[in-house]
Amino acid sequence: MDMSTKYNPKEVEQGKYERWLEAGYFKADVSSDKEPFTVVIPPPNVTGKLHLGHAWDNTLQDIITRMKRLQGYEVLFLPGMDHAGIATQAKVAERLRKEGIEIKDLTREEFLEQTWKWKEEYASFIRESWAKFGLGLDYSRERFTLDEGLSKAVNKIFVDLYNKGLIYRGEYIINWDPSTQTALSDIEVIHKEVEGNFYHVKYELEDGGHVEIATTRPETMLGDTAIVVNPEDDRYKDLIGKYAILPIVGRKLPIIADRYVDMEFGTGVMKVTPAHDPNDFVLGETHNLERINVMHEDGSINELGGQYEGLDRFECRKQLVKDLEAAGHMIKIESHVHSVGHSERSNAIVEPYLSTQWFVRMDPLAEKALENQDTDQAIKFVPERFEGTFSRWMKDIKDWVISRQLWWGHQIPAWYHNETGEIYVGETPPEDLENWTQDEDVLDTWFSSALWPFSTLGWPDDTEDMKKFFPTNVLVTGYDIIFFWVARMIFSSLEQTGQKPFDDVLLHGLVRDDQNRKMSKSLGNGVDPLDVIEDYGADALRYYLATGSTPGQDIKFSNERVESVWNFINKIWNASRFSLINIGDNFTMDDIDLSGEKSLADKWILTRLNETIDAVTRLSDKYEFSEAGRVLYNFIWDEFCDWYIEMAKIPMAQGTGQEQQMTRSVLLYTLDKILKMLHPFMPFVTEEIYQQINGEASIVVSEWPKVDESLSEQSAKKEMATLVEIIKSVRQTRNEVNTPLSKPIDIHIEVKDESLKSRIEANSHYITRFTNPESLVITEKVTLEEETKTDVLSDVTVILPLAGLINFEEEVARLEKELKRLDGELKRVNGKLNNEKFTSKAPEAVVEEERQKRDRYTAQYEEVNTRLTTLKSRL
């Protein structure tokens, strides 16, 4: 045995991960006949280092897979990373800019070369973090969303969907980020409440008079092509079919009617700008209006903006407002809070923009995904409520813009004929390639992430991995990416493989700081998981993250709690030290023999161990790790350490050889099961202790504990409960009368039941051990003339003669209070039992429990009452 008195995470963690990898414990064997269990890691972006959210996510995956590995499954925990198109491109561009290089001065190839370098750099940071976290990943199967196999899958799916008519190209209003100059999907746009203005502009009518139109984006009026009112609106009915004049520009705008207009809102008159607003775009389509796009891709005004050409959109707004005011066209400006879309990545204000893009037709895919939830193939969401989040989103989903005007990503497998303009879409380039030009755009990152559970296993090829490890078993991720990722994996997998991508989805929340703010780079409030590991060790961090909240709830990061986990691990460490010291060097797992005569402590702890194994297994299967962790914590600290080990010290100090052997067996047996149950939560320290016991053998590939009913004895629990009650009673009194354990006192225990009396006598050495009596008398009837403290317990009465230490009157008062309490309990219990509705409707077990309580309280009441009477007679 070589263990310091203090748990040192750095020493413990040193070198373990490398040894696990060398031994190949995490390598999944496709030819194994064991049942497979598969988890794919949610691929982190290669944009930066891993944060606490990753640590949490990965810990849960690792706990699940380590547990399954111990339970005899062929486990595949597959690692990989995401190229993260926009985010990575932006980071690389930023770094280049710092080096004085502008992205537009590079060719596509040159830029990609730089980006691959970046990717390699960050990939190694990420792998270092995974190692620190202790993740049991099969690196032989590591994937990257841009690698060859995955690109093949992406192309195949693009072509398939195109051929099925589920991917199309067209000119529509999309969300445009003028900063990164790319299209964005709806969910990449973050809406924020912004203090803006409502500009009320006067549009003169051709025939005289005017209408008042309110807008929040006056610069878009440069692209107005109509005025619209509600056909039912009496105020404006007459105007329909006439013309208004666009201020400044002077264009004639037809006044049209459409029920879309809300008569109650604003002035009830709306300008229509089909090229710069999604609703106006739809109006433009139904009414066949011209689309005038007045902006360049960088958000500045183009030549169609006349005198404003070249101005940035917000500069143009200012200038236009000035000009409208000068021309007497500005009626009023009201301040107005409204929600404005911002780019998730660049935070630039998103411009609704007319643009030619590629889209996925969502309705048929969404329908399939929703229908699947009504079959026996339904995906189980944990917690359940997120299935609602998923289906609500799927139900009114819009088509998905998948093209991005970037370089870093999967270039769209579409080619345009240089002369005819004909489109070719295929997995391989057209044969006469010199006549064709490939689409410059790449696909949305999430298009490839959506294929992750099967593209990583070799799909579309009919690989052995696909056959063995797909569908995967559980996907663990944050609820914040249900739309981005989970939903898209589900419809993609159902469409492409005909199977669900995973059986279960376990959703966790977000990591927040101590002020309950989301941890983010911009706030600078992020906590680096590697710093936490440096201070407390990976095992403490993992246990904290796994048990710090329930599924779907956010976690408020607390250093204090991680520290208290460190204390717990230190406790485990020292309990193991005790065990190892006491079993000695020559006793091993093979020497465990539980067939001989066991002490009460042995029987009790083995019974409780069985119950703990059962509970931890059950709770973990339901992903209730905080409960499983609590059960383990209580068993280990409160029962194994505080009671069993203390009791085991007796035979170890003064028992016979046989008794010592049994104690060694039970100690080691229990410790072994404890370590195995803890291992998924804290892999490093459990491995260290396991190897202290077993030498080279690794706990990683050991076996999950099983309940052994032959070791359970329910009666031991009851006997133990009585002993604990007696011991606690004495301790309590010792505290009250300020008599430390070092000072022996006389203890009398009155037991009316003969068989209970003999059982307590047989175990009196435990009472002696914990209470340090001068004399211990266990008898049927105690009669003492001196002053006593009397504690009436469930089955026995503890009487301590404490002449001079306790006050007669106080003792009487205490007993009276006790009598009153028992009286209250009795009234409550009798109230229930006398209620016919209770006895007839409540389950028999519950009624029986109440009856037993009544009997116990009655006996206690009588006992206390007798004592009290005696005591009073002496006053």
Next chain:
RNA sequence: GGUCCCAUAGCUCAGUGGGAGAGUGCUUGCUUGACAUGCAAGAGGUCGGUGGUUCGAAACCACCUGGGACCACCA
């Protein structure tokens, strides 16, 4: 506007139909031979409010109050 989550001890949070719990903090005592990062004893809660369902509600339902998240095209 719609949907969802949260409200339990000073603090952080478990507990989802039959005895109000843990960690931490606080009080008191203890150099007990694994651990003072520990041991023992203790104080501290009308489980946000109101009403309902039930023999029985912290838990289930409705409404209300307060906090938070997400979704949504209101010019």
